Amino acid sequence: MKAINLFLFFILCTALCSRAQQPDHKKVYTSDIDHFWQAYDSIATTTDTLKQVAMMQRIYVDQGTPGLKAFMKARDYNAELWVKLIHRYPRFWKSIRSNTLSVKGQVPAINKSIDNLIKLYPQAKPAKMYFTVGGLRSGGTTTDDMVLIGTEIATADEHTDASELNDWLKNVFKNQRGANLVALNVHEYVHTQQKMSDAELLLAQTIKEGSADFIAELATKIPNNSAYMAYGRAHEQELKDQFRIEMFSTSTRNWLYNGSDNPHPDLGYFMGYVICKAYYQHQTDKKKAVKDILELNYGDEKQVEDFLERSQYYQQPINKQELIDNFEKLQPVVISLSPDINNKKDVSASLTELTVNFSEPMAKGYSISLGEGGKEHFPLSGVIGFSEDKRSFKVKMALQPGKIYDFIITGRSFSSQAGYPLKSYTIHFETR
Structure with missing residues (x-):
């Protein structure tokens, strides 16, 4: 009887250990x-x-x-x-x-x-x-x-x-x-x-997001009917032409993570989706096509550009440098400061306001970053805002004598009314 009980105890312990x-x-x-x-x-x-x-x-x-x-x-x-x-x-x-x-x-x-x-x-x-x-x-x-x-x-x-x-x-x-x-x-x-490499090009970022949508659609076997997909399908040629202009920039403003200021946000997901779908459709070995999509290195610009070419989504040849040059021509720029203090070494510490003037009317967003000197050399104490015609932007400053200051007007949120990001502009000066 003791032997049977011990045997049962052994079996129970073995089962519990196996389960654990x-x-x-x-x-x-x-x-x-x-x-x-x-x-x-x-x-x-x-x-x-x-x-x-x-x-x-x-x-x-x-x-x-x-x-x-x-x-x-x-x-x-x-x-x-x-x-x-x-x-x-x-x-x-x-x-x-x-x-x-x-x-x-x-x-x-x-x-x-x-x-x-x-x-x-x-x-x-x-x-x-x-x-x-x-x-x-x-x-x-x-x-x-x-x-x-x-x-x-x-x-x-x-x-x-x-x-x-x-x-x-x-x-x-x-x-x-x-x-x-x-x-x-x-x-x-x-x-x-996916590979965790950083994607800087807009093209790489859109493919990274759009590929997740495309592979998810293959896995769920249900068409993606999100709002950006519905809008994208109805306006594909228009979006395709616009994306071609911007895809080699690093600006996501018109395409990704823009739900707060765009009536049709995240259309970059759609563009990445249709590029991946085109790639998949042009490959004979579908399982290998899925592998290629999932293992794409988004931090490798050459690999991303080759993927776009092999997708055959754009029938006409892609001249990357020409597109970059044309995009830069569309970007607004800072044309002057009032007063003109940039790179000056005798700025009065009593100056309390600075106006930044642009080449064209801007949209409502703005972004200002620390310069090389960091927070210790950041002169701004507040924002007054845009002029009525949106061609200038005024900030408040709190300066001290004999000090170096710098900051950057960036294109992260500053953009033209057509949606093109401002070329970043660094402001550096010293007070007397």
């Missing part, structure tokens, strides 16, 4: 969503802010998945921030709750699409997808082998109450469709398979 040693093959995690709403409901039971923060920490953060921890680190989230956002945007949180909870019903479709992706690309690296509730700063990102989804943004749509939110989020929500949720998240999964 089995790798976690789960791909999609949604428990953070449930924990967030549990914390949300608990916060409503008290008006004590310190207790609310403690509840958010204990119920949401402390029970969080590795994905939530990584998202918090990447976007600087914490329990105190979530409590502030819940108080600041009550209508938004009430309206988004059901959308976030519906994600769990999409998990089988996401898993099936990832399985399809692995069939298309057997070399795929394992990755895990974490649906979290973020702090309204990102709809999704990747880090190492994790896809991190901010479900409060990713599941929002035109029906979400965005009345309390900023223009960027309003525009994002207006252009999102719930039916695209699976494709959106497979898109992010595709990014975990």
Whole structure:
């Protein structure tokens, strides 16, 4: 009898050890969503802010998945921030709750699409997808082998109450469709398979984003019907011609991450998608075509240019230098300063305002960066803004005698009304 009991005990221990040693093959995690709403409901039971923060920490953060921890680190989230956002945007949180909870019903479709992706690309690296509730700063990102989804943004749509939110989020929500949720998240999964090299050329950045859309479409077997795709299909020739002018620049203003100031944002995703689709269609070996797309080195300009040529998307020959030269001719420039202090060594420390004059009327955005001297040599104390004709821009200065100052007027947000970025202009001077 003792021998039988010992044998059964041995079998049980072996089974338990075997189970403990089995790798976690789960791909999609949604428990953070449930924990967030549990914390949300608990916060409503008290008006004590310190207790609310403690509840958010204990119920949401402390029970969080590795994905939530990584998202918090990447976007600087914490329990105190979530409590502030819940108080600041009550209508938004009430309206988004059901959308976030519906994600769990999409998990089988996401898993099936990832399985399809692995069939298309057997070399795929394992990755895990974490649906979290973020702090309204990102709809999704990747880090190492994790896809991190901010479900409060990713599941929002035109029906979400965005009345309390900023223009960027309003525009994002207006252009999102719930039916695209699976494709959106497979898109992010595709990014975990791509080379992490930095892409500077607009062409490289658009192919990197558009390829994720194209491969996601192959994996989901559902056409991408996002707003930028619908607009792109209806205006493809017009976009194709305009993109040709700008593709060898480093300016993304007209094409990517421009949801706050463009009625048709992120059309670069569409351009990258159609270039990748053209490449795929022109290859006999489709599995190799997928491999080529996923393994493209976006930091290698020659490789990106060769990919464009082999896609045959543009039938006419591409003269890169000619396109660069023509693009530069379209860029607005700084033509003068009032007063003219650049490169002067006897500027009065009593000067409190400076006007920057442009070659043509500008759009509403502006961007000013630190110069080589850094913050210590930055002279600006504020912004007055554009003149009525948008041909000049005035700033406030706070100067000290006998000091060197520098800063840069950049094309990151300064652009012409046609959307071409300003040529960066460095201002350097010394006070007497």
